[in-house]
Amino acid sequence: MATGNSETSGKSKAKATREKRGVPGGLWLRCEDCGETIYRKEADELMSVCPQCGYHMYLSAPARVKWVLDEGTFEEWDAELLPTDPLAFKDKKPYVERLKAEQARTGMRDAALTGTGMIRARRVAFGVTDSAFIMGSMGSVVGERLTRLIERATKENLPLIIISGSGGGARMHEGILSLMQMAKVSAALARYGQAGGLFISVLTNPTMGGVAASFASLGDLVFAEPKALIGFAGPRTIKATIRVELPEGFQTSEFLLEHGYIDRIVRRADLKSEIARAIDYCGK
Amino acid sequence: MASATYRLAFEQPIAHLEEQIKQLERTEPKSAEIHDAIRALKRELAETTRRVYSQLDPWETVQVARHPDRPMLTDYLNLLFDEFVELHGDKFFGDDRALRTGFSKLDRYKVLVVGHYKGKTLKERNECFFGCAHPEGYRKAMSKMRMAAKYRLPIICLIDTPGAYPGIGAEERGQAQVIAESMLEMSRLPTPIICVVIGEGGSGGALGIGVGDRVAVLQFAYYSVISPEGCAGILWKSHDYAGDAARALKLTSKYLHELGCVDDVIEEPLGAAHRDHHQMASRLKMYLLKSLRELVDLPTDKLLAARYEKFRRMGQFLEGDAAPAATANGRPKAT
Numbered sequence: 001m002a003t004g005n006s007e008t009s010g011k012s013k014a015k016a017t018r019e020k021r022g023v024p025g026g027l028w029l030r031c032e033d034c035g036e037t038i039y040r041k042e043a044d045e046l047m048s049v050c051p052q053c054g055y056h057m058y059l060s061a062p063a064r065v066k067w068v069l070d071e072g073t074f075e076e077w078d079a080e081l082l083p084t085d086p087l088a089f090k091d092k093k094p095y096v097e098r099l100k101a102e103q104a105r106t107g108m109r110d111a112a113l114t115g116t117g118m119i120r121a122r123r124v125a126f127g128v129t130d131s132a133f134i135m136g137s138m139g140s141v142v143g144e145r146l147t148r149l150i151e152r153a154t155k156e157n158l159p160l161i162i163i164s165g166s167g168g169g170a171r172m173h174e175g176i177l178s179l180m181q182m183a184k185v186s187a188a189l190a191r192y193g194q195a196g197g198l199f200i201s202v203l204t205n206p207t208m209g210g211v212a213a214s215f216a217s218l219g220d221l222v223f224a225e226p227k228a229l230i231g232f233a234g235p236r237t238i239k240a241t242i243r244v245e246l247p248e249g250f251q252t253s254e255f256l257l258e259h260g261y262i263d264r265i266v267r268r269a270d271l272k273s274e275i276a277r278a279i280d281y282c283g284k
Numbered sequence: 285m286a287s288a289t290y291r292l293a294f295e296q297p298i299a300h301l302e303e304q305i306k307q308l309e310r311t312e313p314k315s316a317e318i319h320d321a322i323r324a325l326k327r328e329l330a331e332t333t334r335r336v337y338s339q340l341d342p343w344e345t346v347q348v349a350r351h352p353d354r355p356m357l358t359d360y361l362n363l364l365f366d367e368f369v370e371l372h373g374d375k376f377f378g379d380d381r382a383l384r385t386g387f388s389k390l391d392r393y394k395v396l397v398v399g400h401y402k403g404k405t406l407k408e409r410n411e412c413f414f415g416c417a418h419p420e421g422y423r424k425a426m427s428k429m430r431m432a433a434k435y436r437l438p439i440i441c442l443i444d445t446p447g448a449y450p451g452i453g454a455e456e457r458g459q460a461q462v463i464a465e466s467m468l469e470m471s472r473l474p475t476p477i478i479c480v481v482i483g484e485g486g487s488g489g490a491l492g493i494g495v496g497d498r499v500a501v502l503q504f505a506y507y508s509v510i511s512p513e514g515c516a517g518i519l520w521k522s523h524d525y526a527g528d529a530a531r532a533l534k535l536t537s538k539y540l541h542e543l544g545c546v547d548d549v550i551e552e553p554l555g556a557a558h559r560d561h562h563q564m565a566s567r568l569k570m571y572l573l574k575s576l577r578e579l580v581d582l583p584t585d586k587l588l589a590a591r592y593e594k595f596r597r598m599g600q601f602l603e604g605d606a607a608p609a610a611t612a613n614g615r616p617k618a619t
Contacts, residue, residue, distance in 0.1 A: 080604035086543060087534045091519035140599035170509045172519065175533045176545045179487060179509040180598040183495050186464060187471035187595050212460035213488045218468055232460035233450030237514065241450050251455060259456050
């Protein structure tokens with residue numbers, strides 16, 4: 001499930017972007033797609049979309065809140081949940097230290113933000129995962145926050161919007177507990193759906209592994225940003241298994257649209273109005 | 285069951301004793317001393333087997349779980365179920381051979397069996413991709429399970445897969461989406477579901493048929509978020525560290541139970557399941573019958589509420605400035 005981890009784009013490319021993510025770097029940044037050097041302030045104003053080629057670059061969870069929700073309406077829920085280290089996990093670095101470093105680097109407690117806010121004056125339950133925090137992977141905290149979000153959306157009869165940016169899938173460092181979050185969140189979504197809730201899942205670059213194979217794929221409507229990498233197994237795993245070159249554009253939003261797994265590809269600038277319109281159509 | 289021919293490295297002391305016994309048994313005529321020697325060696329063999337298997341490292345456990353002689357789905361179908369009426373096909377794309385479904389009888393219970401099959405011969409293994417199911421497998425499982433729920437046939441899921449298949453076709457046909465949907469569907473199917481990991485519990489491919497009222501693992505099975513090799517490749521940058529990854533992932537039955545992710549651990553015969561298929565099958569049967577007895581008469585709303593709560597409690601985190609001892613599932617923290 002965590003197969004997508006760290007192999008979401010080309011090897012060196014992924015490394016370069018990861019160092020950049022969540023760090024307020026210099027004045028300039030480089031588009032990951034066309035290589036154009038962009039003035040950071042200009043990119044920020046354009047929601048981190050490349051002015052040259054329209055590529056949708058990394059956007060942090062707080063920036064997502066800013067661009068999707070009406071200004072000043074976000075109220076965070078369950079912010080007090082903190083990750084722990086149930087397995088005493090250690091690879092080259094102990095998980096506890098990794099958590100501390102990620103928290104310091106990103107300013108987040110774990111990979112998800114959840115809460116409520118307004119989208120063009122429609123109240124919604126809102127969640128977002130941030131690929132800068134251990135690849136946006138889902139451990140106990142992400143699973144619990146999303147489950148609480150879904151349960152509260154069920155109780156308060158709110159439309160549910162979750163924006164995924166999770167290349168890591170289920171978080172390896174919490175082992176089986178991470179895997180089980182997939183079942184937990186999916187079960188909560190089953191109840192939400194039965195109660196008549198409207199769930200709009202928005203897939204962004206990258207959404208892989210256990211996140212793609214749970215809540216992210218369970219939207220009544222599934223939107224995706226252009227050119228996002230979305231899939232179950234990581235491209236490197238697939239290549240190593242089948243030993244053939246992967247087709248051009250494999251596992252992109254466009255690929256998924258073509259194969260029937262996405263309702264709409266939505267540009268970042270249109271996301272807010274697209275969500276609002278869908279909510280209206282579904283009478284929520 | 286004939287003793288296994290395939291030997292794992294740590295089984296050497298066991299193999300050595302077995303060889304000695306075999307040689308002595310071939311001696312004719314047998315003097316009283318030889319009879320005594322055989323008896324002594326057999327005692328030693330039992331002792332050694334018990335010792336070796338009580339000290340297994342997680343990585344060794346993974347190798348036991350993958351042992352080619354370990355009983356597979358078809359063995360259990362033969363040994364503990366009265367018949368198996370296979371139901372093929374997802375009525376959409378094809379008939380996945382890595383995930384098999386069918387009606388079956390277990391004593392007085394009529395059930396639906398859903399299980400992974402890794403294959404025994406090379407031909408079978410290629411046919412079922414060594415137990416890695418494609419989306420059509422999960423789609424088939426889902427449709428048969430829905431059908432079973434309609435008639436309140438209990439469902440028994442026997443999990444044994446390295447993981448869902450990673451390939452172009454699998455991605456094109458929505459591997460992620462079918463696994464997600466399968467978990468969602470299983471969380472609310474109005475019939476008892478019992479899931480047992482009989483060998484490998486490989487991540488999403490396992491969990492895709494792993495949401496039930498009872499989730500058990502065999503003693504030397506494993507259940508993990510990612511294969512040890514995959515984890516090593518990502519975190520250690522080399523598959524050579526699979527052993528370290530296996531130890532770090534806490535994927536063995538003892539930890540799985542301590543972490544609150546499985547309800548029960550089913551003990552294996554002396555020297556693990558591959559040494560005694562019959563005994564393993566009868567222990568599994570006892571567990572399944574006991575679980576069925578507990579579940580079949582439960583009202584559906586109670587059944588579903590308990591199933592939801594079970595998964596709802598899984599996870600460990602801290603809340604606010606609470607003491608680190610607080611865990612979501614109320615179980616002690618694993619050490």
